[in-house]
Amino acid sequence: MKIPFIKNFIAGREMEYIKAAVEANHLQGDGRFAAECNALLEKITGARCALIVSSCTSGLELAALLADVKPRDEVIVPSFTFVSTASAFALRGAKIKWCDIREDTLNMDEQFLKGIASESTKIIAPVHYAGVVCDMASIMETAQKHSSLVIEDAAQGMMSYLDGRHAGSFGQMASLSFHGTKNVVCGEGGAILINDERFIDRAYILREKGTNRRQFINGQVDKYTWVDLGGSFVASEIAAAFLLGQLEYAEEITKARLEVCAAYRRALEPLEAAGRFKLGRVPEGCRENGHIFYMLMNTPDDASKMLSLLKGAGIGACQHYAPLHLSPMGIKLAGGNPVRLPVSESVAKRIVRLPVYPQMTPAEIDYVVGEVEKF
Ligand SMILES: Cc1ncc(COP(=O)(O)O)c(C=O)c1O
Incomplete structure (x- = not known):
């Protein structure tokens, strides 16, 4: 018998939705399917704002930009994780401080964290390994003590809960992954979850190359222009169409x-x-x-x-x-x-x-x- 590590699972409506996106003549981001994915993600996760992006990595990079991470800012990350948890912050010049993990859950060791966090800690980035949510009460307490932000790497956390709260709903921001190896997939994709109102308006700008394109689409300005430093984080409508088919079946x-x-x-x-x-x-x-x-x-x-x-x-x-x-x-x-x-x-x-x-x-x-x- 041959048993692969993972097998694609098609829930049923993915192809129909992709066809509809093509027929709607809207393949770039922010079409009907992206809006439906965002709304469904907000409903499931309880995040104030969910925006699908091109990967969990890009969601973390966007979160690092929104948090204004500057060279030499200290960011605490577990070492037992995927590259992106650390590289999203290292790209902005952050100083990465490594945290060990607990042997029972392989999640960030909250006691170890207490020992290394300080007034210099700008961000704590816990990872919910295997979709088991970290001890967020303890991590949030440490963050509050040192006025640090918490950005959750919830790449593996879709449909994971702790005390009824979804992974990614504890920190100021979080990122989910819909990479082909995850539970709910669209090939390459992710979502930034924003729980702190302060970051929402700017997220719409930074994810669109630093432009106020959204205001233009909403009819608030005649033409859009460059207003901030950003990147290209928006997910395509094809990915969103596939993702909606999966999310409905999550x-x-x-x-x-x-x-x-x-x-x-x-x-x-x-x-x-x-x-x-x-x-x-x-x-x-x-x-x-x-x-x-x-x-x-x-x-x-x-x-x-x-x-x-x-x-x-x-x-x-x-x-x-x-x-x-x-x-x-x-x-x-x-x-x-x-x-x-x-x-x-x-x-x-x-x-x-x-x-x-x-x-x-x-x-x-x-x-x-x-x-x-x-x-
Ligand atoms: C903990 C963790 N963070 C980030 C990522 C990156 O996700 P993506 O491929 O969607 O960028 C992964 C992917 O495996 C992951 O396991």
């Missing part, structure tokens, strides 16, 4: 993924109890979204063996991030003297992620579990 997609993860968990818990590996923990009050199912092996050697066993059986299992503080760019940013982050460094070598997709069959799940059991 609850069902999430439910199906959660069922796959629950089946894995039920089958693998006895092995966890026998001390073979640890499974990720979902803290009280968290509703995860089934984005990632992982095992944390006891040693890097166990992880290599497990990966080659699964690969040999045709199963697309894989590891995840190489810690950014030890990447060539991370070391360069640290002036050649990287910090040590024991949990991030250890976890990166021991994690093994199993395939998850909504249409995964019980036979496919059994096959994966059977191969894991062989280990």
Whole structure:
């Protein structure tokens, strides 16, 4: 049996919507489908303003611009994350301070954060790993203590909740990803979520190359002009059309993924109890979204063996991030003297992620579990 790590899932109306966008003769951004995606995202996430953008990375870069990050401003980022969480701020010249993660959720360690945050901390950028929301009460408290802003990297957080609040609704701003590998997709895409009123008007300008194009479209000015420094962050209407088809089905997609993860968990818990590996923990009050199912092996050697066993059986299992503080760019940013982050460094070598997709069959799940059991 061949089991890929992910499989495209088409909810049903994506092609019909793309056809409608083409027929409406509006392929650039901000058409009917973008407006519907934004409205639906605001409804689901509770954000004051949601704007779809070309990727989660561009959403983070836009958030960094809106937060006015300047050279040498301090930004705290977990090292166990995708490049974009750090590069969005490093691009503006920020000084990146690395935070370690918790071994039970692989999320930013809020106690570690308390130890490194200070009056110089301009931004804290937590990542909701595997769609498990970080301990936001603690992170927000630390941010408030030091008057820092919180920009959530909610790339993996679509349909994830903590105490009834959606990922990305805690900080001043957040960014979601609809990259082809995520739960709800449009190829390349994302959304900036803005919860702090102060940033909304400027977001409309900065995402449109620093122009007041929106005022022109709304009939408020005769022609639009360059009014601020911005970039090209707007998502195309083709991506928005596809995305709407997926967003309308987000609850069902999430439910199906959660069922796959629950089946894995039920089958693998006895092995966890026998001390073979640890499974990720979902803290009280968290509703995860089934984005990632992982095992944390006891040693890097166990992880290599497990990966080659699964690969040999045709199963697309894989590891995840190489810690950014030890990447060539991370070391360069640290002036050649990287910090040590024991949990991030250890976890990166021991994690093994199993395939998850909504249409995964019980036979496919059994096959994966059977191969894991062989280990
Ligand atoms: C935590 C995290 N942040 C950011 C990104 C970047 O997302 P995008 O490809 O939509 O820019 C990813 C993508 O995998 C991610 O996992």
